[in-house]
Amino acid sequence: MKYAMLIHEKPGYVEALAEDEQKAVFAEYMALAEDPRARGGAQLQPIETATTVRVQAGQTLTTDGPYADTKEVFGGYYVFEADNLDEAIELAGRIPAARLGGAIEVRPLVER
Amino acid sequence: MLASLVGFLGDFDLAEEAAQEAFAVAAERWPRDGVPANPGAWLTVTARNRAIDRIRRERTLAERARQLEVPEATMDELDDTVIEDERLELIFTCCHPALALEAQVSLTLRALGGLTTEEIARAFLVSEEAMKRRLSRAKAKIKATGIPFAVPAEHLLPDRVDAVLAVVYLIYNEGYSGRIDLAGEAIRLGRVLAALMLDEPEVHGLLALMQIHHARREARFSGDELVLLEDQDRSLWDAEEIAAGRTALERALALRGRGPYVLQAAIASLQAEERIDWNEVAVLYGQLAQITHSPVVELNRAVAVAQAGATEQAFEIVDGLDLDDYQYLHSTRGELLRRLGRTVEARVAYERALKLASSEPERRFLARRIAEL
Numbered sequence: 127m128k129y130a131m132l133i134h135e136k137p138g139y140v141e142a143l144a145e146d147e148q149k150a151v152f153a154e155y156m157a158l159a160e161d162p163r164a165r166g167g168a169q170l171q172p173i174e175t176a177t178t179v180r181v182q183a184g185q186t187l188t189t190d191g192p193y194a195d196t197k198e199v200f201g202g203y204y205v206f207e208a209d210n211l212d213e214a215i216e217l218a219g220r221i222p223a224a225r226l227g228g229a230i231e232v233r234p235l236v237e238r
Numbered sequence: 239m240l241a242s243l244v245g246f247l248g249d250f251d252l253a254e255e256a257a258q259e260a261f262a263v264a265a266e267r268w269p270r271d272g273v274p275a276n277p278g279a280w281l282t283v284t285a286r287n288r289a290i291d292r293i294r295r296e297r298t299l300a301e302r303a304r305q306l307e308v309p310e311a312t313m314d315e316l317d318d319t320v321i322e323d324e325r326l327e328l329i330f331t332c333c334h335p336a337l338a339l340e341a342q343v344s345l346t347l348r349a350l351g352g353l354t355t356e357e358i359a360r361a362f363l364v365s366e367e368a369m370k371r372r373l374s375r376a377k378a379k380i381k382a383t384g385i386p387f388a389v390p391a392e393h394l395l396p397d398r399v400d401a402v403l404a405v406v407y408l409i410y411n412e413g414y415s416g417r418i419d420l421a422g423e424a425i426r427l428g429r430v431l432a433a434l435m436l437d438e439p440e441v442h443g444l445l446a447l448m449q450i451h452h453a454r455r456e457a458r459f460s461g462d463e464l465v466l467l468e469d470q471d472r473s474l475w476d477a478e479e480i481a482a483g484r485t486a487l488e489r490a491l492a493l494r495g496r497g498p499y500v501l502q503a504a505i506a507s508l509q510a511e512e513r514i515d516w517n518e519v520a521v522l523y524g525q526l527a528q529i530t531h532s533p534v535v536e537l538n539r540a541v542a543v544a545q546a547g548a549t550e551q552a553f554e555i556v557d558g559l560d561l562d563d564y565q566y567l568h569s570t571r572g573e574l575l576r577r578l579g580r581t582v583e584a585r586v587a588y589e590r591a592l593k594l595a596s597s598e599p600e601r602r603f604l605a606r607r608i609a610e611l
Binding site for chain 1: 394
């Protein structure tokens with residue numbers, strides 16, 4: 127099965143680390159991306175770059191950012207192929223954001 | 239049987255339908271042809287074959303069609319041990335932490351306890367419709383998210399066993415509210431677990447704890463009044479159930495179990511003795527407090543220390559606890575102050591406990607204590 131791992135992170139959690147720790151965390155993300163079970167993923171630019179778009183009564187409304195003061199923000203995702211949820215949970219547990227104040231949402235993909 | 243079918247088919251609903259069909263076939267054939275030598279295995283094989291027929295007929299999903307390659311089960315491969323083994327897998331599926339706790343509890347009772355949906359609904363005071371929805375949501379999540387039907391890997395096992403035990407203990411404690419006999423059901427589940435996980439000390443510890451507590455259920459109330467352990471009529475205790483609990487406890491201790499359930503069972507066992515060794519009880523509460531870091535456990539340790547005769551020392555423990563909103567802290571404090579001859583302070587403490595008390599029997603009990611000062 128394919129599982130999406132949605133990374134909800136504490137804003138600025140990497141910058142808060144010492145330089146060598148930042149390097150180690152980055153290496154962990156790279157290692158996960160290179161895992162043979164990885165099927166894709168992306169890292170998003172920080173929350174300050176976000177733009178929200180809505181269409182109401184045919185009018186496009188564009189606003190700066192999402193709502194303010196969110197404690198955890200969506201920062202990126204992986205897609206992994208795993209045999210079952212236990213294997214997926216184990217992979218999710220290895221994503222650094224999970225132990226650095228964030229949380230990983232694990233969701234199976236719709237298989238077509 | 240259901241466990242075996244879920245394992246084989248990987249689908250709760252299909253397994254349930256197949257099981258029902260098998261029972262229907264049995265109801266028709268057994269009176270005519272006689273009951274087979276191994277009725278359980280006969281039903282399982284019949285249900286499996288019915289399910290395979292159904293999959294063949296439907297051929298809706300590629301997933302199910304693939305299962306056609308599985309050869310039809312024969313009577314030879316299906317002895318009772320296979321069925322029991324798969325019950326263990328079923329327990330771990332039902333108690334998977336990705337399911338909401340209430341769903342874990344309901345699924346466990348449905349799939350392993352053999353309660354009907356209507357009975358489970360009644361036990362948790364929800365409508366049958368709501369319980370049906372809760373169960374089907376849980377089954378849908380198991381299927382959609384790929385919750386494995388397997389005994390977890392070695393490194394996950396301790397956590398997962400804890401999760402299973404927590405569900406069983408929750409069912410047991412619900413049993414105290416006195417609706418359907420959930421406490422009895424939890425003990426039955428505990429026995430199944432103990433038979434399936436012979437080497438897990440906490441499994442035997444939980445079974446022992448439930449049995450020894452359950453053995454005293456008749457003595458705990460006199461009419462509507464709460465009866466304290468020391469005032470209980472011991473002739474109302476179920477000696478056989480206490481003995482069964484102690485056997486389970488011995489097994490847990492022989493496995494070097496020193497976990498929270500084993501310790502609580504050991505305490506319950508000591509408290510079922512004719513003369514209670516309160517020093518030993520205090521030592522065990524001390525060990526339990528080290529594992530759980532619970533101030534409530536520390537309070538219980540203080541009570542044991544006091545019962546062993548060291549009132550001053552007990553009072554020191556109680557005074558250091560951060561449990562200001564906890565009724566039993568104040569009632570214990572009141573009792574200790576009374577024993578120390580500090581009557582005025584004792585009254586204040588008892589009155590605070592009375593304000594916090596939530597049940598009528600407890601309020602009456604505390605009022606009596608105040609009047610006696």
